[in-house]
Amino acid sequence: MSDFPRETAAPAVSERRPSPVRGLIFEVREFAVHDGPGVRTSVFFKGCPLRCRWCHNPESQAPTPELLLNRSRCSGCSVCEKICDAALSPDRRSKCVACGRCVDRCPQGARNLCGWETDVPTLVERLLRQRDLFELSGGGVTLTGGEPLFQPEFAVELARALRREQIHVALETCGFASSNVFDALTAEVDLVYFDVKILDPARSRRWLGVDSAPILANLRRLCASGRPFVVRTPLIPGVNDSAEERAAVERLVDGVPSAFGVEFLPYNVAAGAKYALLDRDFDPDLP
Amino acid sequence: MTASTPASLSERLTALRDFIVAKKQAAFRRDVDWDVALPNRADLTTARCARAAEGLVAVLAEESKTPVFLPGERIALTRTVRNLPSRCSEAETAELRKSAYLHEAGVVFNVSPNYAATIRVGLDARRAEIVERLERAQAESDAEGIDFLTAARDSVDAILRLAESYRAAAEKAGLTEIAATLAQVPRRGARTLLEAFQFFRILHYSLWCEGAYHNGVGRFDQIFAPYLAADLAAGRLDRDGARELVAEFFLSFNRDSDLYIGVQQGDNGQSLMLGGCDSTGADASNLLTELALEACGQNRLIDPKINLRVSSATSFDLLKKATELTRLGLGFPQYANDDVVIPGLVKLGYDLADARNYTVAACWEFVIPGVGSDVPNVAAVSFPAAVDAVLRSAEATQAAETNDFDAFLALFRAELFRRADEIAKSLERFDVLPCPLVSLLCDGRVEAARDAASGGKYVNFGIHGTGVAPAVDSLFAIKRLVFDEKLVAPARFVEILDADFAAERFPEAAELLARTRRLPKMGNDEPEPDALAVRVLADFADSWEGRRNSRGGVFRPGTGSAMYYLWHANELPASPDGRRRGEPFPANYAPSLGVPIRGPVGVVASFAKPDLTRVVNGGPLTLELHDSVFSFDDGLEKVARLVQFFVKRGGAQMQLNAVNRDRLLDAQKNPEKYRNLIVRVWGWSGYFVELDRPYQDQIIRRAETTFPT
Incomplete structure (x- = not known):
């Protein structure tokens, strides 16, 4: 997510049919060359059950829209403060309800609303505009985040709709979900990128904020399902980058x-770069 | 396709490259006092061609005195005279410009000569042709013909004398191969690839000495393919040996290029074309196409600048090979799409066989080798200035009052027509000084006994179009904020723009700026702004259609900006799209700087929507990719797919650059560490640290929007 001003809402496209399922996404990124085969567009789901200490997308964590403020762009013109008391206050995070009224008033483009609600038909229409590129490159759409499993109904419906259109769908997931939810979504995609960060349950709680057991249970289900997948492990210095830990991860899918x-x-x-936009401190506390 | 690219140049060429990069050849240079050397100039009114030839003859005579050989080279000829004589005195120039419009330096330039025909037969044969025609001209007392043909003959003789002095010097120095090559060429036709390259070197170098500039190289792989084939068949060369020779030939373009300065260092027009089709439309890419891409990747220098013709028939392997150069950060190849360019040229009146033979002139202007005497950069229209003018008009206020945006668009269209009238009128008394040597390399000029300055098969004028995206974004902002939402009236908007959105003077300025900046922009595959883009370029094409220029040619509108992206931006205050005063436009055909863009796919999709066959003068869609796109193995393949997508969607010309903003910023601070950092400027690659600051700054702003984010 760059810090350029972006539209706060999805483009106005008339819905082709009503859909009860809505989702919260915070970015649709084209030409996502590191997210699967071919040229892909990645859909970033907002909201994640994990709290990895080193997370470099802190704006993806909360399952609600958030206001990003780039204070380095702020010229102090105070237009926003005339609209809202919380606009620049040091504890704006506790006061801001992400209504977005300040966003369209900031002449410096220092304010962005991260996260917008959309529905499947609207999103699919947008994604299908590039169908020819997906076809000629063997690419498709990657669901990522945040965590798609955190919005299972929306993710399942989106994946189904895309695959009905013969679009290749990949899922990038942390694997933390109930087995029912996990099975339901992975059954609807062509390829899974499964993040394995820390195996030990206690250390997992310390670094990710959740137990590793459900994650590893889901990985076993994925192995048994026969669905193609790739394990991804971000190497965190001093946390999980030892030769033993790497070997242990490799043994999981051997x-x-x-x-x-x-x-x-x-x-x-550049992991900590975005925390300032949320007025949060980056403190990975790595060894 | 065999992939046998060695990682580096041979030891010999590495040493030669190091020598050239260190500019050691500059030690051989000297200045000549031309006022002393050329005391009595030919009369400019009655002997224009003689005036041109005497300059060339004098320069080559000086050069003949000091042959220079760089260590290890096989292709000789290096400039030793730093300064060239000017064609006219200042008083003469002033006099000329009083009665006519002289474009730029006022000489024939920016064309793609037909080197191939002369390399094939040799200068003796060309001289005989000139002399035979001269006799006829004399018999007919055709003074103009006599002037031109005499000048052409004298130019040939000067080149032959120069070549002979080099041959003799090489023989004396024991450089037997160079001496043997020069015993054959340029007097007789080339038989081998080495001879053909040496011949080209002599001709190309002599063009510069004549005062012609931005001399395009043409279709490299077509010109030289027969010689490579002969060498391969005779066993004189294998694939690796051929690539080494190509690499050396390309090195030769970097010897004197610092003396060939355009608007900026690096803007020297040494562009060549690869790929494309033959006169029947069949794919003409060949082994030399590949070797050129490979050799260029080995040299990693800014010259020659590589263009590649592609189409729906281009093999994916070739696109991958081309993308390798993008990965290296050289700022080329620049792609041209045959599927759009050829039909576009035919619409302008080019014969189909000629259209199929197109190349680029200096940067990206499409011309036909040998027969194109077009002036492809004669003037430019600023689209944002047209929007600005309309917004200021009383009619705009009326349109806003009746909420009739179509009326506003009609005013914009009329404004483009008005500007076209104005430009066409300013070019009615167009004049250009001759270049007999260039003309010798243009088809049919000897037979016509006329310099290319007096005409040719194609004598069209190219018109650049600056700032398509800022104009489209501005029109959309006006539609939304002035017409749909009535947030501001036209006159008030103009006041706010003139005050650069000053919030202290206009209470609504801050909101207006915030709103306009967040509106959908051209480059995101959004229907509304893109529909305006389609309309703007159709209006532009209409505004020039059917007009004839003073030379009997047509006008060719295009999507290029050349350096006008800075000049035209400086002529305007802030603009309705939220561009502040002093901020530049994007170069050529690209999204506005700093606007929210989702990615390169939407950019290609948006910019391919207009009917580009009607604005085919040239002007590449320019995209900056972050160099990390290549950090994964298949990044190369994915970028090559983007090129295929561009072809499929009907793009005309595209420039992909791999950049890294952090590195550019560091280079501004520590230029000594980045002597060899190459960037794309507006249609040519240059060394970043050699550019003037405003050009550097614009490139850094472009690099703020790289993909993937």
Whole structure:
């Protein structure tokens, strides 16, 4: 997510049919070249059950819209303060209800609303505009986030609608969900990127904020399902980057025919860059 | 396709490249006092061609005195005279410009000569042709013909004398291969690839000495394919040897290029074309196409600048090979889409066979080698200025009062027509000084006994169109904020723009600026702004259609900006799209700087929607990719797919750049660390640290919007 001003709402496209399921997304990113085969568009779901200490997308965590404020762009013109007391206050996070009224008033483009509600037909229409590129490149759409499993009904319906249109769908997930939800969504996609960060339950709670047991249980279900998948492990210095830990991750999928390997991803050195937009501190507390 | 690209150049060429990059050849240069060397100039009114030839003859005579050989080179000829004589005195120039419009330096330039025909037969044969025609001209007392043909003959003789002095010097220095090459060319036709390259080098170098500039290279892989084929058949070269020779040939373009300065260093027009089709429409890409891409990747220098013709028939392997150069950050290849360009040129009146033979002139202007005497950059229309003018008119206020945006668009269309009238009128007394050597390399000029300055098969004028996206974004902002929402009236909007959105003077300015900046912009595949883009470019095409220029040609509107993206932006205050005063336009055909863009796919989709066959003068869609796109193995393939998508959607010309903003910022601070950092400017690649600050700053602003984000 760049800090350029972006539209706060999805483009006005008339709905083709009413849909009861709505979802909260915070970005539709084209040409997502690292998110699966071919040229892809990634849909970022807002809301995540994990709280990885090193998370570099903090705006993806809360399952509600949030106001991002780029204070370095702020010229102090105070237009926003005339609209809302919370606009620039130091504790704006507790007061801001993300109504977005200040966003369209800021001449510096320092304010962005992160997260907008949409429905499946609207989103699918947008994504299908690039169908020819997906076809010629063997690409498609990747559901990522945040965590798509955190909005299971919307994710399932979106994946179904896309695959009905013969669009290849990949899912990038942390794997933390009930087994029913996990099975329901993975059954609707062509390829899964499954994040495995920490195996040990206690250390998982310390670093991710959740137990690793449901994650690993879902990984076992994925292995048994025969659905193609790739394991992804972001290497966090001093946390999970030892040779033993890597080997342990590799052993999880050793001999699984539908596993297309383990990708170890280097730690993102710019990880903390977006915390300031939320007036949050970045404190990964790495060893 | 065999992928046998070696990682680096041979030891010999590495040393030669290092020598050239360190500009050691500059030590051989000297200045000449031309006032002393050329005391009595030919008369400019009665002997224009003689005036041109005497300059060339004098320069080559000077050069003949000091042959220079760079260590290890096989293709000789290096400029030693730093300064060239000017064609006219200042008084003469002033006199000329009083009675006529002289474009830029006022000489024939920006064309793509037909080198191939002369390389094939040799200068002796060309000289005989000139002499034979000269006798006829003399018999007919055709003074103009005599002037031109005499000048052409004298130019040929000067080149032959220069080549002979190099041959003799090479022989004396024990450089037997160079001496042997020069014993054959340029006097006789080339037989081998080495001879053909040496011949080209002599011609191209001599064009510069004549005062012609922005001399395009043309269709490299078509010009030289027969010689490579002969060498391969005879066993004189294998694939690797051929690539090494191509790499050396390309190095030769970097020897003197610092003396060939356009608007900026690097803007020297040494562009070549690869790929495309033959006169029957069949794919003409060949082994040389591949070798050129590979050699260019080995050299990693700004010259020659590579263009690649692509179409729906282009192999994916070739696109991947081309994308390798993008990955290296060279700012090329620049792609041209045959599926759009050829039909576009035919619509302008080019014969189909000629259209199929198109190349680019200096940057991206489409011309036909040998027969195009077009002036493809004669003037430019600023779309944002047209929007600005309309917004200021009383009729705009009326349209707003009756809530009739169509009426506003009609005013915009009329404004484009008015500007076209004005430009066409200013070009009615067009004049250009001859270049007999360029003309010798243009088809049919000897037979016509006339310089290319007096005409040719195609004598069209190209008109740039600056700031398509800012104009479209501005029109959309006016529609939304002035017409739909009535947030501001036209006259008030103009006052706010003139005050650069000053909030202290206009209470609503801050909101207006915030609102306009957040509206949908051209480049996101959004129906509303894109529909306006379709309309703007159709109006632009209409405004020039059917007009004839003073030379009997037509006008060719295009989507290029050249350097006008800075000049035209500086002529305007803030604009309705939220661009503040002093901020530049995007270069050529690209989204406005700093606007929210989702990615390159939407950019291609939006910019391919207008009917680009009608605005085919040239002007690439320009996209900056973050260099991290190539950090995964298949990044290359995905970028190549983007090129296919561009072709499929009907784009005309595209420029992909791999950039890294952090590196550019660091280069501004520490230029000494970045001597070799290459960037794309507006249709040519240059060294970032050699550019003037405003050009550097615009590139950094462009790099703020790279993909993936």
